[in-house]
Amino acid sequence: MAFCTGCSLLCDDIVVDLDGGKIGKTMNLCRKGHAHYSSISSGRLTPSVDGSEVGVEDAMMAAAEVLAGADNPLLFGWGGSTLEAQRAGVDLAKKLGGAIDDPSSYSQGLITEKIIAGDLPTCTLDDVRNFADVSIYWGDDPSSSHPRHMSRFSYFPRGEKRQRGYEEDREAIVIDVRKSPTAQIAADGFFKITPGGDGAFIEALVASLAGKIPKVEDKKRMLNLGTKLRKAKFGAIFTGQGLAHSLRGDLSGFVSLVGKLSEITRFSVIPTLGDYNTRGFNQTLFDETGHVNSVTFKDGVRHGQEFSIARLLDSCDAVMVVGSDPAAALPAAIAKKLAKAVTVAIGSHRNMTTDFAKVSVPMAVAGIEAGGSCLRTDGVRVEFDGLVGSDHLSDVDIIKRIMEAV
């Protein structure tokens, strides 16, 4: 059985035919995972400095030179890196006295921080499969982003206490601004809200749970939802970027709602994270500093929005991006600042960020070409080996080599 590092579900039931050391027919991989596996033979990054191809060792030395010469470096990415590489990355940031951040600073970092800190109750996806009778997808569309989420864990499978399957034993509720593919499966359980309307929905739901009349158009439906949640035996809330962006950093209402639900019955929150090891980075940095992202080691450990990539690009003089493509994900105005910065990109494939990087260093694809360990989106530790041989160095080897040379 092979592992898939295509998304944060880390499916471990993959069957791959290895045809002379190459990837052949695959079983059980979703379309996203299959594309991830197929991609190892195309679009790979080549080592380069200032646009000219060089040897890997020279590229790593050039990367070390850029970082050593910077007063205020930012180490960004890490969601697509193994736990070992993330650990080395935190050590490198400490050594450089630089800042370290990951894409969770502009997505679900706050929710993950509350979960890791114990302010929001959580459970594993296996608990969801075995016990959950209500799954709420809030601002989250796993059918599109994590295709096997519903079939492996959250809605369709049979589990220990859920022997009769989705038709009788489980309920899917989707709260979203559009009728996403996940909402289509939920059918009657879909609650359409206006963009930014999550706060109002939380208030209405809290009122409904307390038996008060909620201030929404369809009062009866909201009261029914409240009753349904009160009657649930084990509920799971899967949060997506939609919820994180809509609440604009103020999670107090959401935390209080989950608290109220937990008083009635067991409710857990699991974020649906994008990169395969975003949760791993958040946990690694939290264990080290007490914060999940946006930390600087310059003059002690400091944390704040001002150390996130979106704000720090104004003041940092070098950026190292590891296994990520912030140029594609960030708004154009901020991506432009990144394009102007002196950038070192470490990645497995060519992307927008590597295209304008001063130095690029190719790495092996974890889970296919290199082994390691990582944390699933629910925090479960997973260890894996490489499947095929590769000429590329693993991410941890590259970070350690750069650290030696700095």
Add this chain to the structure above:
Amino acid sequence: MISVMEVYQLLPKTNCKRCGLPTCMAFAVALISREKTIEDCTPLLEEAKYEKKLAGLRELLAPILSADATETGMVIHPEKCYGCGNCVVACPVNVASDPKGTAIGRGPVSGKAILMVEDGVVKCVNVDECRRFGPEKVLCNACIATCPSKAIEFI
């Protein structure tokens, strides 16, 4: 899904019984379930006045007669499939025959599964185990109802 009335409208509607069935409506049902072929309706083939109807009927039934359709009439549109495996896990036949695999959300392990995901796209195998197979068929729709992208249909 092709309706019986659509097929009936393209038949001679004379109830001549030459196909061996009592009415053209019965023949339309037999055509859809693939118990009869268009060639069994001799007037339609021999008489020039039915030329247009024959062409229309061939066009209408093309999906049923194509190699893509399984014997149960299932057509998978690979370009729409996400490979999510919802159908694999929801399929009652898979659940009953593969309790340690598809029933608990994992890939099939028993070899008796009728739906599985190969190279990122769902594939139908062991079709004779499907509830829609054969004369005693049940119109089960678990694989269609659970598909987020409408990649599966029955014709």
